Amino acid sequence: MPHIHEYHCDTCAFEMPSGWGGYMYVQAKVCSACGETVDEIEDACGGCGTPTEEVEADGYERVVCPHPMEHVTVERVLGENPREETREERTGFNAYCVCRDCLSQFELDTERDERRCPDCDGERVAALSELVGEECPNCAEGTFIEGESRGVA
Secondary structure, rough: OOOOEEEEEEOOOOOOOOOOOOOEEEEEEOOOOOOOOOOOOOEEEEOOOOOOHHOEHHHHHHHOOOOOOHHHHHHHHHHOOOOOHHHHHHHHEEEEEEEEOOOOOEEOOOOOOOOOOOOOOOOEEEEHHHHHOOOOOOOOOOOOEEEEEEEEE
C-alpha cells in the first residue's frame, strides 16, 4: 500500500495538507463566448457548442490532474498528442504554501506565480517542501517535519 506524506510541527498542532506537496495542473482555455473551460479532445465547447477549433480563448483556468493518471487529464484538455511546446507552456505544479506572516495556506506554482500571500499580500511565502526541517512558522519553537503513514496517495 502506498504511503501518504504528512507534514506537521513536532511541537505544536500546526500542519499542512498531506500528499506529495502539491499537484500537477493543466491550463484549459476559457471560452470567450460562454466562460466555460474547453476540453480540446471534444468537438465543441460544452457550454455554448462553438466548435473547438473556433473557440477564442478568454484566458486559461488551471485544471487539477489527479494522480496517478495525470496524462489522461492533460490529453483531455490539450487534445491527443499535443506539441511538446504546448505541453510545457500549459502544464505546471501547484505547491501547497503557507504565508509566514499570517499563516494562511494556499496553492501556487512557485516557478510561475509571484510569491505573494492572497490574504495579507505578504512576500514571506514558503512551499511545503521548503518548510521541512525548518522552524515552525506557527510556534517558532518546533521543527516542521515530514512523516509517512500507510494509505492511498
